[in-house]
Every structure is written in C-alpha cells, then in structure tokens.
Amino acid sequence: MKILMVSPDHPETFWSFKYALKFVSKKATEPPLGLLTIAAMLPGEWEKKLIDMNVTKLRNDDIEWADMVFLSGMSIQRESAREIIERCNKLDTVLVAGGPLFTAEFMEFEGVDHFVLNDAEATLPLFLEDLENECPEHIYTSSEFPSLKNTPVPMWELIDMKNYTTLDIQYSRGCPFQCEFCDISTLFGRKIRTKSKEQVITELDRLYTLGWRGGIFIVDDNFIGNKKKLKRDILPALIKWQERKRYPFAFGTEASIDLSDDDELMILMKTAGFNSVFIGIETTNEDSLTECSKIHNKNRDLVGCVKKMHDFGLLVKGGFIVGFDNDPPTIFNQLSTFIQESGVVTAMVGLLNAPRGSKLYDRLDGEDRLIKDFSGDNTDSSINFIPRMNPEKLVNGYKQIINNIYEPKAYYQRLRQLLVNYNPVKIKSNFQFRNIGAFFKSILFLGILGKERLYFWRLLSWTVFKKPQLFSLALTYAIYGFHFRKIFKLD
Ligand code: SF4
Structure with missing residues (x-):
C-alpha cells in the first residue's frame, strides 16, 4: 500500500511568520505533527510519503503514485484542502481525511471517501481493520478521549527538517477550563491526558539523533493542565536530559495565566530550557472575562503576572480579543495601554469569533447571531457573528489597537522593555x-x-x-x- 500524506497550504497569517522566514532562508515554521503521528500509526510495511504544501508543490504524479491520500489540516487551511479534494477526485485516488478541520466540519466536504475523525487513537484502528476486511465505512467518529500511552513517536524522517524553524512535540491533550470561545474541551476533553516521561524522552532522543538542535514547540493547548505530574515527573526528567545533552533544545509552549502563581513550576520550566510561553490574556475588562468564563484570568494584576513570568525567564506571547458583548467603547485604548505596559512584544490581537464546537457557537446560534464559518485567521478583521457593538466601530477600534502597538516606535519601546526584564536560561548556541x-x-x-x-x-x-x-x-x-x-x- 502506498500512502501519500498531504498537509494543505497555510495562507499568510500572524503565525505563519512568512515575512520573517525569508531572513533565515526557511520555508515554514513547523511541520504537520498530526500527519507525522498518523504515519507512525499506519502499518510499518506500507510505503509513506509526506508533502507539506508550505514547503513543496503537490504534483499530480504524487497523487497518482498513491493508493490512498491522507489529508489533515486546521480551519485556516480549508480552501487549500478543498482544492486537494477536487484534484484527488479528478485523478480517482481514494481520499481519507481527519484532524481538527474535518472533525468540526466534515459535513461541509464532499468528495472524501473516508473520514477518520476525533482522536486517531480511537478511530484509526477501526478504519484499518475494516480496510483489511475490505469493508471500510464512510465515517469513523468517537466520543471517547483515549489514553496517549500508546501514541507512537512521530515519523520525522518523512520531512526535511532543514525547511523548518521549529519542530513540535505533543505531551498532553485537553484543558480543565471552559472558555466560551474555545473548542478545545469539545475536541480533546477537560480531563488532561498525558504521555509518560519515557515517551517524551524517547521523542527528544529521536529528534536529537536525527540531528535537530534549537527550538521545540510543545503544542499542548494548556501545558500546565496537570501541574503535579509536571513538577514531580516530567520536568525533572527534562532537566536531567537537557543537562546530559548540554541543552540542545529551547522549549516553548502554551499555558494558562495561573502559571504565574506557581514559582516552583516556573523555575522548573526555566531550568528545563523553556524560554517562551503563549498565554491567552484575552482582555482587561472583567465583565468580558466573566462573559466568556475565563475565570482564571479574573481579579488579577495582569501586568504584574506578565512581568513576573518575564522575570522568571519565560517570555510571554499574548493572545487578546475584542468584540465581547460586554466590551465598553474604551476597550481599544485599555488594551493598547496594557500591551505597551506589560511588554508583550508578540501580541496577537484578534476579533472575537465563534468556532464550531465552542459554547459560544451554540449560544450565538440560539440567539440567531451567526453569519458564517470562522475563517480560522484570528487577525483578518472578519467576524462570523453579529456583535453587540456597532460592527464598523468594532473593526475600526480593532485596527486602532494594531496601529498603536505595531507602529515602529511603540513596537521597539515594548521590545526594549522586554529585554530589560527578561532573563532566559542559556541554551547551547546553534550557530549557523x-x-x-x-x-x-x-x-x-x-x-x-x-x-x-x-x-x-x-x-x-x-x-x-x-x-x-x-x-x-x-x-x-x-x-x-x-x-x-x-x-x-x-x-
Ligand atoms: S482558551 Fe485556553 S484555557 Fe481556555 S479552554 Fe481553551 S485551551 Fe483552555
């Protein structure tokens, strides 16, 4: 069996870093971790190829070579995914689709032979078994949140690492919180499922053996969902490994803001080689935090939390949202001031949107306020529902924040403030x-x-x-x- 795994094209976005990649002669930020993991779950004797369209063109010859094409992506890759489906249909190649985009929106896609949805640990074995018995079904879905204990090491050998700035690993899935605009607890559950320290170390060993040095992003939606296990088990193992190998990797991840309450955890993370963390700060307006159930961000000195993390050597990248029903007209100035004062250089400010699977989507659907699907790009000034604030005022206010914080004077001021406070752990220099x-x-x-x-x-x-x-x-x-x-x- 010949399998072609395809990762669709990712348009220019805030996180694509397209204009920065040219400076370092790289083609993309990160490879498609989901497809690399799926590849490792397929029978070992099957022949596999992976085309990441952000790095290589997908040719008809590639599609014709394959017995089956496996397609996966996120909502931002929707349009490119549609084109791939059309091409596979024209060339009469069997198409299997899975991952977040299809799990949320499979009913919107025609031309896919088999949908293998939700966590592949639950659905892929069923598909493979039916395939072997020559009776594969159209849709495989599951409400189970399976253990990650048997999730294999991704097949990084299918990519050319040199094309990427950062490689990814996954340690856990799920988040205990339930922010209204977020679909993570629907997709992955509220109970944190984790890999063992042996699995994590095996993955790091594999990357090290393959020659990777430098940045590794841990893609978990909330890395600190199980703090006890991190402190007792995972971070001590990471520290030992990094010391033994003399710190070849610098880690980044995503976490909730309560990380700043836990000095011990921050020290362990810094010592393990973490130097950055993405935090969903969202808004400075308490009523909007209540509205979206972001309870862990409430009643805090948010500037103080960010500065504390910088002090502890964790550079904060922040997510911010405007467009909540409770946002006052002053929110645009409030957020601009907060971002400048806190020294969050990478501030992703977006308009509120409701992805399918989120509680917000259901609420707005009930209130008859939904207009269209979420584009998947948080910063393209689009909104998929009717906001309470006048839409023109909202978009203009949003653009005003972007102007305020990204015009060169403000940006460089913020950057300097960060450098004053920030004390990262020393990672082995990987000079190239x-x-x-x-x-x-x-x-x-x-x-x-x-x-x-x-x-x-x-x-x-x-x-x-x-x-x-x-x-x-x-x-x-x-x-x-x-x-x-x-x-x-x-x-
Ligand atoms: S926004 Fe972050 S903290 Fe909130 S539910 Fe989603 S992953 Fe969890």
Whole structure:
C-alpha cells in the first residue's frame, strides 16, 4: 500500500511568520505533527510519503503514485484542502481525511471517501481493520478521549527538517477550563491526558539523533493542565536530559495565566530550557472575562503576572480579543495601554469569533447571531457573528489597537522593555551561516531601507552595551516586527 500524506497550504497569517522566514532562508515554521503521528500509526510495511504544501508543490504524479491520500489540516487551511479534494477526485485516488478541520466540519466536504475523525487513537484502528476486511465505512467518529500511552513517536524522517524553524512535540491533550470561545474541551476533553516521561524522552532522543538542535514547540493547548505530574515527573526528567545533552533544545509552549502563581513550576520550566510561553490574556475588562468564563484570568494584576513570568525567564506571547458583548467603547485604548505596559512584544490581537464546537457557537446560534464559518485567521478583521457593538466601530477600534502597538516606535519601546526584564536560561548556541545571512538582511531591510531604521539601530546599540547575551533575541524580534507590519499592512 502506498500512502501519500498531504498537509494543505497555510495562507499568510500572524503565525505563519512568512515575512520573517525569508531572513533565515526557511520555508515554514513547523511541520504537520498530526500527519507525522498518523504515519507512525499506519502499518510499518506500507510505503509513506509526506508533502507539506508550505514547503513543496503537490504534483499530480504524487497523487497518482498513491493508493490512498491522507489529508489533515486546521480551519485556516480549508480552501487549500478543498482544492486537494477536487484534484484527488479528478485523478480517482481514494481520499481519507481527519484532524481538527474535518472533525468540526466534515459535513461541509464532499468528495472524501473516508473520514477518520476525533482522536486517531480511537478511530484509526477501526478504519484499518475494516480496510483489511475490505469493508471500510464512510465515517469513523468517537466520543471517547483515549489514553496517549500508546501514541507512537512521530515519523520525522518523512520531512526535511532543514525547511523548518521549529519542530513540535505533543505531551498532553485537553484543558480543565471552559472558555466560551474555545473548542478545545469539545475536541480533546477537560480531563488532561498525558504521555509518560519515557515517551517524551524517547521523542527528544529521536529528534536529537536525527540531528535537530534549537527550538521545540510543545503544542499542548494548556501545558500546565496537570501541574503535579509536571513538577514531580516530567520536568525533572527534562532537566536531567537537557543537562546530559548540554541543552540542545529551547522549549516553548502554551499555558494558562495561573502559571504565574506557581514559582516552583516556573523555575522548573526555566531550568528545563523553556524560554517562551503563549498565554491567552484575552482582555482587561472583567465583565468580558466573566462573559466568556475565563475565570482564571479574573481579579488579577495582569501586568504584574506578565512581568513576573518575564522575570522568571519565560517570555510571554499574548493572545487578546475584542468584540465581547460586554466590551465598553474604551476597550481599544485599555488594551493598547496594557500591551505597551506589560511588554508583550508578540501580541496577537484578534476579533472575537465563534468556532464550531465552542459554547459560544451554540449560544450565538440560539440567539440567531451567526453569519458564517470562522475563517480560522484570528487577525483578518472578519467576524462570523453579529456583535453587540456597532460592527464598523468594532473593526475600526480593532485596527486602532494594531496601529498603536505595531507602529515602529511603540513596537521597539515594548521590545526594549522586554529585554530589560527578561532573563532566559542559556541554551547551547546553534550557530549557523544563515544567522549571518539574517543579520545582513536585517541591516539592509530594517537598518537601511526600513522606516524603523532609527529605532532598529538604537535597539541594537543598547543591546550590545547593556545585554549583549540577548543580541540574537533582539534581532529576531526586530525581524518579527517587520513580519507583523507586513501582515497588518502597516508598511
Ligand atoms: S482558551 Fe485556553 S484555557 Fe481556555 S479552554 Fe481553551 S485551551 Fe483552555
């Protein structure tokens, strides 16, 4: 059996880092972890190929080579997925689809032979068994949240690692919280399911043996869902492994803001080599936090929480949302001020949207306020429901925040504030010639041609004299600023 795994094209977005990738001569940020894991769950004797369309073109020859095409993606990849389905149908190749996009919206897709939905640990074995008995069904679905104990090591050998800036691993699925706009507890459940420390270490060993050094993103939606296990089991094992290998990896992940309440956990994470964490801060307006059930963010000094994490060596990337029913007209100024004061350089501000599977989707459906499907791009100024605030005012206010925080002066001010507070763990330097290339490209595009040139040179000089160990971070974030301005069309 020949299997072609296809990851659809990912359009330009905030997180695609498309304009930053050119500086480091990479093609994409991360490979498709889901498909690499599925590949490892298929029979060993089957021949497998993977095409990530963000890196390589999908040719008709590739589709014709395969007995079956396996397709997976997220809602942002919807349009490219439709084109792939059409091409497979034209070439008469059997198509199997799964992953978050199809689990939420399979009824919207025609031309797929078999849907293998929800967690593959529950549904893929059933499909494979029926396939062997020559009676595969159209849809495989499950309400079970299976254990990850037998989830195999992803088949990273199917990709060329050199094309990516970061590789991903997954340690857990699920989140104990129930934010109204989020579909994670529907998709993965509220009970945290985790891999064992042996599984995690085996995955790190595999990446190390394959030659990977540098960034690893742990894709869990809330890495700290089970703090006890992390502190007792996982992080001590990671620390031992990193020390033994002399810190080849720098970790990033996503977590809820209660991480800032737990000094012991932050110290362990820093010692294990974590240097960044994405936090859903969402809003500074308490009534909006109540509205969306983001209870763990309520009654907090949010600026203090962010600064504390920076102090502990965890650089905070923040998610923010406007468009809640309870947002006052002053929310745009409030959020701009908060982002500047807290020093969250990577601030993903989006308009509220309701993905299928979220409680918000059901509420708005009941209130007859839904207009269309969520585009999957949090920052494209689209809204899939009728907001309480005047839509024009809302979109204009949103654009005002983007302008306020990403215009060069404010951006570089924030970046400098971060560098003042931030104390990361030392990761083994992975110097490559493309770093020199990135340096010279940034001199040209930011330091000579860029409208930020004055701020760029000031920042580099300040960093060289005050915090030379953070020079590479300063340069990286200057390049990110270039990407953000392009994405928001501010340049
Ligand atoms: S937004 Fe974050 S904290 Fe809230 S339910 Fe989703 S994953 Fe959990």
